[in-house]
Structure formats: C-alpha cells, structure tokens
Amino acid sequence: xxxxxxxxxxxxxxxxxxxxxxxxxxxxxxxxxxxxxxxxxxxxxxxxxxxxxxxxxxxxxxxxxxxxxxxxxxxxxxxxxxxxxxxxxxxxxxxxxxxxxxxxxxxxxxxxxxxxxxxxxxxxxxxxxxxxxxxxxxxxxxxxxxxxxxxxxxxxxxxxxxxxxxxxxxxxxxxxxxxxxxxxxxxxxxxxxxxxxxxxxxxxxxxxxxxxxxxxxxxxxxxxxxxx
Amino acid sequence: xxxxxxxxxxxxxxxxxxxxxxxxxxxxxxxxxxxxxxxxxxxxxxxxxxxxxxxxxxxxxxxxxxxxxxxxxxxxxxxxxxxxxxxxxxxxxxxxxxxxxxxxxxxxxxxxxxxxxxxxxxxxxxxxxxxxxxxxxxxxxxxxxxxxxxxxxxxxxxxxxxxxxxxxxxxxxxxxxxxxxxxxxxxxxxxxxxxxxxxxxxxxxxxxxxxxxxxxxxxxxxxxxxxxxxxxxxxxxxxxxxxxxxxxxxxxxxxxxxxxxxxxxxxxxxxxxxxxxxxxxxxxxxxxxxxxxxxxxxxxxxxxxxxxxxxxxxxxxxxxxxxxxxxxxxxxxxxxxxxxxxxxxxxxxxxxxxxxxxxxxxxxxxxxxxxxxxxxxxxxxxxxxxxxxxxxxxxxxxxxxxxxxxxxxxxxxxxxxxxxxxxxxxxxxxxxxxxxxxxxxxxxxxxxxxxxxxxxxxxxxxxxxxxxxxxxxx
Numbered sequence: 270x271x272x273x274x275x276x277x278x279x280x281x282x283x284x285x286x287x288x289x290x291x292x293x294x295x296x297x298x299x300x301x302x303x304x305x306x307x308x309x310x311x312x313x314x315x316x317x318x319x320x321x322x323x324x325x326x327x328x329x330x331x332x333x334x335x336x337x338x339x340x341x342x343x344x345x346x347x348x349x350x351x352x353x354x355x356x357x358x359x360x361x362x363x364x365x366x367x368x369x370x371x372x373x374x375x376x377x378x379x380x381x382x383x384x385x386x387x388x389x390x391x392x393x394x395x396x397x398x399x400x401x402x403x404x405x406x407x408x409x410x411x412x413x414x415x416x417x418x419x420x421x422x423x424x425x426x427x428x429x430x431x432x433x434x435x436x437x438x439x440x441x442x443x444x445x446x447x448x449x450x451x452x453x454x455x456x457x458x459x460x461x462x463x464x465x466x467x468x469x470x471x472x473x474x475x476x477x478x479x480x481x482x483x484x485x486x487x488x489x490x491x492x493x494x495x496x497x
Numbered sequence: 498x499x500x501x502x503x504x505x506x507x508x509x510x511x512x513x514x515x516x517x518x519x520x521x522x523x524x525x526x527x528x529x530x531x532x533x534x535x536x537x538x539x540x541x542x543x544x545x546x547x548x549x550x551x552x553x554x555x556x557x558x559x560x561x562x563x564x565x566x567x568x569x570x571x572x573x574x575x576x577x578x579x580x581x582x583x584x585x586x587x588x589x590x591x592x593x594x595x596x597x598x599x600x601x602x603x604x605x606x607x608x609x610x611x612x613x614x615x616x617x618x619x620x621x622x623x624x625x626x627x628x629x630x631x632x633x634x635x636x637x638x639x640x641x642x643x644x645x646x647x648x649x650x651x652x653x654x655x656x657x658x659x660x661x662x663x664x665x666x667x668x669x670x671x672x673x674x675x676x677x678x679x680x681x682x683x684x685x686x687x688x689x690x691x692x693x694x695x696x697x698x699x700x701x702x703x704x705x706x707x708x709x710x711x712x713x714x715x716x717x718x719x720x721x722x723x724x725x726x727x728x729x730x731x732x733x734x735x736x737x738x739x740x741x742x743x744x745x746x747x748x749x750x751x752x753x754x755x756x757x758x759x760x761x762x763x764x765x766x767x768x769x770x771x772x773x774x775x776x777x778x779x780x781x782x783x784x785x786x787x788x789x790x791x792x793x794x795x796x797x798x799x800x801x802x803x804x805x806x807x808x809x810x811x812x813x814x815x816x817x818x819x820x821x822x823x824x825x826x827x828x829x830x831x832x833x834x835x836x837x838x839x840x841x842x843x844x845x846x847x848x849x850x851x852x853x854x855x856x857x858x859x860x861x862x863x864x865x866x867x868x869x870x871x872x873x874x875x876x877x878x879x880x881x882x883x884x885x886x887x888x889x890x891x892x893x894x895x896x897x898x899x900x901x902x903x904x905x906x907x908x909x910x911x912x913x914x915x916x917x918x919x920x921x922x923x924x925x926x927x928x929x930x931x932x933x934x935x936x937x938x939x940x941x942x943x944x945x946x947x948x949x950x951x952x953x954x955x956x957x958x959x960x961x962x963x964x965x966x967x968x969x970x971x
Binding site for chain 2: 307
C-alpha cells in the first residue's frame with residue numbers, strides 16, 4: 270500500500286524520531302511511504318485557541334498538500350481526530366498509525382521486540398475524538414518481550430490540552446503530577462501513547478522529577494526489533 | 498450562594514479570571530483532598546448505575562431530542578404552560594431579567610406581610626441573587642437544603658451544582674454548627690450533624706408562611722412543576738407554607754407529562770448515582786384544602802433567549818443540572834467550583850456562564866478546559882461541551898484577545914502557511930534555543946513560556962527535522 274505520511278508540526282520539528290519510526294514500521298511491513306513536502310501544521314492549535322480564520326487557512330493548506338493521496342497516516346491521534354472532525358471527507362482516508370495497522374491492514378504483530386515493562390496512557394483525543402479503541406493495546410501485546418502493565422485512572426487527562434498547558438499552567442501541572450504519580454506507581458520503565466504532544470507534557474514532568482521513566486511514542490516501540 | 502451578598506457570584510457582573518483563582522484553590526491541600534474524595538465517589542456511583550441500563554445511550558438521545566424540540570418551539574410551549582398554570586389556579590409572571598424576577602418574589606412577600614421565606618435549593622435563584630435582593634427588601638430567606646444551610650450559616654457560597662458544600666468536611670461543619678445552630682456538645686458524626694439541622698429547620702418549616710423554589714422540570718401541556726431532591730426539605734417547602742413562588746428558567750419545560758419518564762431516569766443516575774431520587778414533588782396550580790393555596794410561577798429569561806439565538810451555543814440550554822460533567826472533569830475535580838467565580842461551575846459553567854452574561858464578562862472560562870471530552874461522554878442530554886468551548890473561545894478572541902497573543906498566533910499562522918518560512922523559522926529557533934539547552938533539555942524559558950518550564954522540562958527543537966532527514970535519505 271502507498272501511504273502518505275502526515276508528520277505534524279511537532280513531529281517534524283521536535284520529535285522526528287517518531288516519524289522515522291513510523292516509516293520504519295510501515296516499510297518493514299512492505300508498504301511504500303511518501304512524504305508530501307508542502308505540509309506544515311494542520312491548524313489544531315489555532316482552532317483550539319480560538320483563531321478560526323488562521324485554522325481555516327491551515328486546514329485548507331493541509332487538504333491541498335494531501336490532495337490525491339488515497340491513504341494518509343499520522344502518528345498523532347489528536348491531529349487526525351481534529352482534521353476528521355473538521356473535514357468529514359477525510360473519513361476513510363486519514364488514519365492514526367495504530368488504526369491503520371490494526372483496523373485497515375489487519376496487523377497486530379509488526380515484528381517488534383522491546384523487552385521492557387511498559388505502561389500505556391490512552392490520550393483523551395485517541396479515546397474520545399479519534400476513537401482508536403483497542404488497537405494500541407493489541408499492538409503492544411504483540412511486541413516481543415514487552416510486559417504491558419496497568420495504569421491507574423488511565424482515562425484521566427494528562428493536562429496537556431495545547432495552549433491550556435500555558436494558559437492554565439497551574440491546573441495543567443496539578444494534572445500531570447497525578448498522571449506521573451500513577452505512571453511511576455505502575456512500575457513501568459517506559460510510558461507510551463499515540464500523541465507526541467501529551468508525551469511532551471508527561472515526559473517533561475517525568476524528566477523534571479528525575480523519575481527514571483522514559484516517555485516513548487508507540488511508533489518508536491513498534492520500530493524496535495530483536496536485531497536492533 | 499447564600500448570605501447577604503458577600504462573596505457571592507450572582508451573575509450580574511464580570512467574573513474574576515480563572516487561572517489565578519484556580520492557582521489559589523490548587524494550593525489548598527484540604528480542599529484538594531475533599532474534592533478528590535467527593536468527586537471520585539460520585540463518579541464511581543454514577544458509572545455503576547449507568548452501566549445497569551442497557552438503553553442508556555437511547556435515553557440520552559431521547560433526552561437530547563426532547564430538549565432540542567422544546568428549544569425549537571419554546572414560544573408556543575411557554576404560552577401553553579402559562580395557559581395550563583392559569584387554568585389550574587396559579588399565577589404566571591414573565592421576568593426578562595434577574596431584577597424583575599426578584600421583584601415579583603418581593604412583591605408577593607410584601608402582599609402577605611411576610612419577613613421570612615423558606616427556600617428549596619435552587620441554582621436559578623442563586624443565579625439571580627434572590628437572597629440578597631430579598632434581604633435588601635427586608636425579607637430573610639432561609640436555605641433548607643442541608644448543604645445550602647451550612648453555606649448560608651457561614652456566609653459562604655456553593656462550589657458544586659449538586660453538593661454545594663463539597664469543599665467542606667465534617668469537622669469544619671461541626672465547628673460551624675457549634676458556633677451557630679447546635680449546642681457545643683455536637684460531634685462530627687454525620688447523624689448528629691443532620692439531627693442538629695433537622696431540629697433547627699423543622700421549626701422554620703412549621704412557621705413559614707411563604708416558600709420559594711426553583712424547578713427541575715415543568716410540563717407545558719399540564720402546567721405541572723417538578724422538583725427532585727434527596728432530603729425532603731423540598732417537599733416540606735412545597736406543601737406546608739400557604740404561599741409558594743417558583744422561579745423557572747424558561748428552558749426547563751418539557752412538552753408532555755410522559756416526557757418526564759426520560760428525565761427522571763437520566764437525572765438521578767447522572768447526578769447522585771442513584772436509580773431514583775428519594776423525593777419527587779409534582780404539583781399543578783392549587784388544590785383547595787391541600788398544599789399551598791396561592792401559587793406563582795416566574796418565567797425567567799435573564800439571557801436565555803440570547804443563548805437560544807446562537808446555533809452552536811444553544812445546546813447549553815439542554816442542561817438538566819445533574820453535575821456529572823463536574824465530577825468527571827479533571828479541571829473541576831482539582832480546582833473546585835469557586836475558581837469558576839460563577840453559580841454554574843465546571844464544564845457546563847464554562848459554556849453557560851459566558852453565554853448568559855456575555856463572553857466579554859467571562860472571557861477566561863471557555864479556556865478553563867483541556868478539551869479532554871470526559872464531560873461530553875457523560876452528559877445525559879449529550880451537550881457537546883468541547884464543541885461549545887471552541888465556539889466560545891473564538892468569540893472570546895473576537896471580542897478582544899490579548900494583543901501579544903494575537904501577534905504570536907498570527908505570526909505562527911503566517912509561518913505555518915509556507916514551507917520555506919516554516920523551515921527558516923525552525924532554523925532560527927534552533928539558534929535561539931542553543932543557550933537554553935542543558936543536557937538535552939530546556940529547563941528555563943523567559944515569560945510567557947516560563948509557565949511551561951516552571952514545572953516541566955521542555956524538549957528542544959531537534960537538530961535535524963523530519964523533513965531534513967527525509968530529504969537526506971532520498
């Protein structure tokens with residue numbers, strides 16, 4: 270299958286390893302990945318902050334950049350969900366990575382190996398907007414050597430929320446402190462999710478606390494193989 | 498929101514901004530502990546009783562559809578209701594705003610030379626600042642709901658739609674009762690506290706000559722008014738005093754009596770996590786020899802028709818005040834209700850208050866949410882709260898965003914709208930961040946970005962962007 274990669278602005282500039290991992294997983298499964306170079310940002314930040322006109326311009330740019338591509342994938346459930354909500358014509362064309370793998374390609378075992386204790390944080394948009402369901406869990410359970418442990422109050426928000434993390438920094442911090450306490454209590458050495466934005470929040474707090482737990486995107490774990 | 502107006506949030510002026518109020522609340526360890534315990538307890542109870550109903554989603558859809566129909570034909574339902582109430586011997590008053598509604602209550606009290614009224618817990622009367630208005634007119638309003646009584650005795654105001662004193666624990670309540678209505682030997686045993694309030698209130702019920710209530714629902718075709726409650730104080734108020742005045746927000750109508758069937762399932766399960774609430778009082782006009790012999794209904798607009806005019810925002814008027822959205826909200830469950838500065842706190846308050854009083858008077862409330870969507874998931878009438886939050890955020894920005902923010906957002910929009918600009922901005926950012934990076938992390942940023950780094954490390958822009966890697970790989 271020929272898949273167009275929607276990298277997202279954060280994925281392009283801050284967490285490029287997530288995009289590289291997404292490419293690695295899809296190519297390992299025999300798919301062709303293309304990168305439409307006109308893409309920049311989908312406009313979600315503007316939309317969620319009340320800047321509709323700017324969001325509309327960026328959304329239009331997104332549609333143009335991906336015009337003609339039949340299948341689009343992104344390692345960000347939040348951007349995928351938002352774009353699908355704003356542009357219903359993207360339904361059936363635009364997928365979050367775990368959705369594409371499990372739902373469209375019917376794969377749960379991607380040949381990954383990651384012998385660590387891992388906890389999964391279901392991000393709010395993946396749960397309630399993009400509705401990725403059980404797909405990430407199914408993929409993680411099929412990873413060689415990986416021990417998936419439970420997260421207390423897993424459906425509770427990490428407190429990122431885009432500009433919420435800045436505008437309401439105190440409340441956002443109170444939320445991420447609780448999330449990190451649950452992650453540490455799970456005994457995992459790695460926390461994973463399908464949104465780099467939430468992982469910046471969680472990872473940023475874990476790092477500040479010196480908690481010794483690493484934040485990794487699901488794609489990074491799926492890209493790991495026994496041969497390294 | 499009791500007391501004579503001090504510290505109240507009667508919704509007539511601008512609200513204080515949310516972020517600093519939230520910071521203060523978050524610093525109160527006792528409040529945090531009380532809130533976490535209370536919201537999680539109710540949340541769990543709700544989940545259990547909702548899971549019992551196989552047709553819960555159909556009920557939600559029915560609730561939504563009935564409310565949407567009421568709003569679409571509100572003019573005719575209101576006239577129908579007025580006619581039915583009048584035919585049953587009641588009096589109907591139309592109040593365009595809070596002052597008009599308060600005046601009706603005061604006029605009725607004066608006509609009967611009453612200087613004390615008993616009250617059923619009512620958010621709508623809190624919204625219009627009724628107690629303070631009555632007090633100013635020489636009439637004392639006694640709150641008879643246990644939690645409302647606690648707050649009134651202490652000059653405090655409600656922080657939760659359903660459990661107004663959720664921010665208080667029983668030791669605090671014992672100390673308050675010892676100072677006010679109970680003798681000094683009362684313990685913090687909930688039974689003793691309840692007994693103390695019961696003795697105090699029983700005398701009020703038996704001597705009151707006038708009562709004031711809100712309403713959960715009102716039936717257009719019969720003129721019936723419905724109040725649901727847990728303590729029986731509402732039943733006392735609506736049956737013992739000879740005069741009863743009900744303040745009814747115009748959005749509270751349902752078309753027919755049988756529509757109550759849907760809401761009397763949705764409401765108790767969503768709010769208290771009970772299959773059925775202990776007391777459901779229904780009355781239609783006056784019945785000679787039984788209950789109040791004089792009955793008034795005040796139909797309150799106070800901004801509701803303005804909300805109704807907004808196609809996206811009007812769904813906030815579906816709200817049946819169950820408070821399920823408060824209990825699941827990760828923001829509310831940490832900050833509590835006072836941070837919202839409004840009678841209606843939590844997610845529903847964040848969309849209702851700015852619409853009722855004007856976005857310019859509560860511009861920070863629509864931003865008091867991480868958009869996690871937990872509220873929408875539990876709402877028994879399917880109010881898409883995140884959708885309305887975004888709608889109101891756009892209005893807040895239009896009505897006057899901070900100039901610095903607008904500049905930054907416009908700049909970001911411009912940069913993202915060209916791939917060369919975008920690449921150039923990333924290169925510039927890499928240079929700019931260089932002196933800030935310590936061991937691969939940014940731990941301190943200048944304002945306003947320091948609000949991130951005060952509590953969290955930040956990953957810097959990568960030395961090689963994905964697109965650069967992609968180009969190199971080709």
